[in-house]
Amino acid sequence: xxxxxxxxxxxxxxxxxxxxxxxxxxxxxxxxxxxxxxxxxxxxxxxxxxxxxxxxxxxxxxxxxxxxxxxxxxxxxxxxxxxxxxxxxxxxxxxxxxxxxxxxxxxxxxxxxxxxxxxxxxxxxxxxxxxxxxxxxxxxxxxxxxxxxxxxxxxxxxxxxxxxxxxxxxxxxxxxxxxxxxxxxxxxxxxxxxxxxxxxxxxxxxxxxxxxxxxxxxxxxxxxxxxxxxxxxxxxxxxxxxxxxxxxxxxxxxxxxxxxxxxxxxxxxxxxxxxxxxxxxxxxxxxxxxxxxxxxxxxxxxxxxxxxxxxxxxxxxxxxxxxxxxxxxxxxxxxxxxxxxxxxxxxxxxxxxxxxxxxxxxxxxxxxxxxxxxxxxxxxxxxxxxxxxxxxxxxxxxxxxxxxxxxxx
Amino acid sequence: xxxxxxxxxxxxxxxxxxxxxxxxxxxxxxxxxxxxxxxxxxxxxxxxxxxxxxxxxxxxxxxxxxxxxxxxxxx
Ligand code: SF4
Ligand code: SF4
Numbered sequence: 109x110x111x112x113x114x115x116x117x118x119x120x121x122x123x124x125x126x127x128x129x130x131x132x133x134x135x136x137x138x139x140x141x142x143x144x145x146x147x148x149x150x151x152x153x154x155x156x157x158x159x160x161x162x163x164x165x166x167x168x169x170x171x172x173x174x175x176x177x178x179x180x181x182x183x184x185x186x187x188x189x190x191x192x193x194x195x196x197x198x199x200x201x202x203x204x205x206x207x208x209x210x211x212x213x214x215x216x217x218x219x220x221x222x223x224x225x226x227x228x229x230x231x232x233x234x235x236x237x238x239x240x241x242x243x244x245x246x247x248x249x250x251x252x253x254x255x256x257x258x259x260x261x262x263x264x265x266x267x268x269x270x271x272x273x274x275x276x277x278x279x280x281x282x283x284x285x286x287x288x289x290x291x292x293x294x295x296x297x298x299x300x301x302x303x304x305x306x307x308x309x310x311x312x313x314x315x316x317x318x319x320x321x322x323x324x325x326x327x328x329x330x331x332x333x334x335x336x337x338x339x340x341x342x343x344x345x346x347x348x349x350x351x352x353x354x355x356x357x358x359x360x361x362x363x364x365x366x367x368x369x370x371x372x373x374x375x376x377x378x379x380x381x382x383x384x385x386x387x388x389x390x391x392x393x394x395x396x397x398x399x400x401x402x403x404x405x406x407x408x409x410x411x412x413x414x415x416x417x418x419x420x421x422x423x424x425x426x427x428x429x430x431x432x433x434x435x436x437x438x439x440x441x442x443x444x445x446x447x448x449x450x451x452x453x454x455x456x457x458x459x460x461x462x463x464x465x466x467x468x469x470x471x472x473x474x475x476x477x478x479x480x481x482x483x484x485x486x487x488x489x490x491x492x493x494x495x496x497x498x499x500x501x502x503x504x505x506x507x508x509x510x511x512x513x514x515x516x517x
Numbered sequence: 518x519x520x521x522x523x524x525x526x527x528x529x530x531x532x533x534x535x536x537x538x539x540x541x542x543x544x545x546x547x548x549x550x551x552x553x554x555x556x557x558x559x560x561x562x563x564x565x566x567x568x569x570x571x572x573x574x575x576x577x578x579x580x581x582x583x584x585x586x587x588x589x590x591x592x
Contacts, residue, residue, distance in 0.1 A: 133521050136535065181519040183528035183535070211530055233530050 128362060128370050131416035134180040135406065137346075137371045139384040142170070142198065143190040144376050144479035147219050150242075150253045152281065152322060154385055155375070156313040157190040158481035163377040167197045169397070173374065174201070176402050177210045184211030184234075188384070190376065190479075193220035199228075206234035215240060215279060217257060218264025226267035238277040238305065239264050244292035248285050252322075269300040277344065279305045284321070287328045290335050294342075306336070308348035311443040311453075312385040313475055319444070326461075329454060330355060351436035351452045354429035365438050368393070368415035372406065375477070380405045382415060385439035388476045422449025427457070436460075445471030520544070527585050534583050543576055550586065 145160035146153075165173070177185060185205065192198055193216050205212050213236040221229075221237075229235055239261050243249030246258035268276050278297040280286065286293075290306070297304040311319035324332060333355040336343065340360050347361035362370075367383035368391075374380055378396040381387055393412055394405035406412065424435040435441075436452020444453045445467040451459040519526045524538040525547075538544045545563040546556075553559040560573050580586045 130522070132526075134519065136526065183519070183526075183530075211528075236533065 128366070129364060129416065129418075131369045131412065134177075134182050135370055135372045136183075137186065137366060138177070138182055138374070139186045139188055139372070140173070140374045141189050141376050141384070142187055142192040142201070143195045144477070145194050146189060146191040146217075147194065148191065148217050148254045148257055149481050150257075150314070151318045152242075152252060152283075152309060152313075152315040153480075154310065154312040154315055155188075155190065155387060156475055156478040156480050159479045160190075161377050161477075161479060165376065165378050165396070167200065169378070170197070170201050171204055173378075173396055173402060174205050174208055174210055176396075177205075178208045180403055180406070182210060184213055184236075187212055187214035189215075191217055191219060193225075199225075202235060206232060209234075211235070213238065213277075216264070217253070218261045221264035221267055223267050223270065226264075226271035226273060229268065230271040230273035236276065237268065237273070238279040239268075239302075240279050240281075241293075241296075242281050242283065243286050244289035244296060248289065251285070252283065265296075265300040265302065268302075274301045276300075276302050277305045278302045279307065281309050282306050282324060282332060283309050284324050284328060287324050287332055290332075290339075294339070303344060304342070305344040305346065306348070307346050308437070308440075310385045310437060310440050311472075312439055313387065314480060316443045316472060316475065323454065326454075326456075326458070329456065333359075351433050351440075351454055352456060353432035354456045358432045363432055364434055365436075367391070367438050368409075368412040374402065380409070382411065383439055385437070386442065388442065388473060390442070390473075391439075392476065420449055422447065423459075424449070424451055427451075429457070443472060443475075445473065518547075527580075529583065529585055532584055534585075536580060536583060536585050543573065546573065546577070547580070547586065551589070 141155055143160055143164060144155065144157045146157045149158055192214055195201070202212050202214070211234045215238040218239050229237055240253070241249055241258065241261045242252045243258065249258040250256065265278070278293065278300070280293055294304055309315060309319065309323050329352055332349070333352040336345065336349060336359055337356060345359065345361065347363070349359055350361060350363040353359055353363060367386060371383050372380060373382070373384040373387070374396060375387065380393045380395060380402060382391040382393060391411065393409035396402045396405065398405070421430055421435060424430050424433070427433070433452070435450065436455065438448055440453050441448055441450065444464060446453060446460070446463050450463060451457070453460040453464055524540045525544045527536040527538065528534070538547060542563055542565060546559050546565065549559050549562060550556065553562060556574070556577050557570070560570060565573055577586065
């Protein structure tokens with residue numbers, strides 16, 4: 109998603125970001141990972157997916173969550189995983205959500221998007237699709253997402269385009285190896301009538317292990333910023349790159365970490381985390397199975413109250429860029445072992461690199477759940493087989509649909 | 518349209534755009550548009566001072582541009 113602020117706004121009592129910092133009645137960017145099962149095993153999977161978790165929410169429990177979302181007037185939910193389409197009740201849940209006026213945007217590697225599925229998707233106003241692709245060529249993509257995954261994604265896009273689905277998303281996690289392919293990604297999106305969506309590689313899940321080698325270098329960050337500044341209007345970012353704003357004009361978007369304020373995650377077993385990139389007990393707010401369900405967690409979790417309280421800014425406080433950068437991404441700091449109130453590991457002023465060197469690798473925390481396929485073993489008992497997803501925030505944290513922001517006064 | 522402490526959020530499923538109403542007054546205006554013959558009348562009823570009418574006009578125009586509000590069709 110992409111949440112952008114529109115220039116048309118009415119003069120307001122404060123910047124939108126300031127209003128949002130205090131939290132909302134319901135999340136704007138809610139990610140729901142339906143399963144940890146996945147046919148792929150992307151090296152940077154944010155949720156360390158692969159094997160299904162036996163405690164996964166049942167169909168009835170999922171429907172109860174959707175009922176809650178409808179009551180809370182959540183406009184749409186970003187469904188991911190794992191590979192959500194491998195859940196046998198996936199289409200049933202999509203239909204249930206849209207029948208209850210909860211829109212669905214789901215992320216997929218394309219494995220189940222045959223011609224029939226594409227036709228069915230093209231028929232609904234309430235469903236949007238994101239196809240994950242992390243290289244504009246098979247070599248670059250398959251090195252990260254696995255052999256054959258480029259072909260799978262292209263076939264899915266071909267099916268969507270043939271079915272007349274206009275404007276689906278081509279979702280790319282920007283890495284050291286594909287940052288030079290941004291124009292090529294634009295061309296691929298154009299070829300299928302899709303919209304390009306670029307998001308940040310965060311050191312979450314298995315991404316923590318590959319982040320040091322895969323995240324764009326400082327020089328590449330600069331190129332990325334310039335490219336986004338030049339193409340900003342046509343490209344969605346989920347507000348992923350606000351930590352690069354100090355390079356120039358702020359990029360479109362809210363420019364704040366939305367964790368627990370406008371962003372949150374429901375994982376396959378119903379655990380509610382502050383952000384899809386923060387699957388760790390420190391950011392676990394509750395579970396949808398507890399009394400009061402998701403609504404009570406969102407409203408009353410002590411963790412969320414803390415995240416919605418004014419932040420100090422810590423070591424970034426004295427930085428002249430703090431207003432647009434706000435110290436960057438909480439999850440990126442956490443999983444690289446940096447203090448949450450200090451600079452982002454990709455701080456454009458270079459403070460992150462220095463802090464990383466000082467902290468050392470030993471300081472890095474481990475994600476709460478690892479459902480990766482185990483080498484040498486085939487799937488696990490439960491249903492599906494192996495596969496992990498690969499996108500990254502598809503769900504961006506703040507990235508919602510394109511924006512517009514009227515209302516000012 | 519979803520009420521929020523600061524005003525409201527609007528979402529259009531067709532355009533997939535999110536919009537914000539940043540205060541209670543503009544929310545009241547938008548809510549009552551259908552009950553008034555004109556946007557100006559709706560603003561007056563919601564107590565918008567004359568000096569602020571241009572700002573409200575811009576906000577409503579932005580909503581119309583993003584198809585959040587549309588001209589009424591005469592049945
Ligand atoms: S991805 Fe990072 S910046 Fe975005 S909401 Fe999550 S923790 Fe905050
Ligand atoms: S010091 Fe902090 S606020 Fe300044 S650019 Fe770096 S991360 Fe951003």
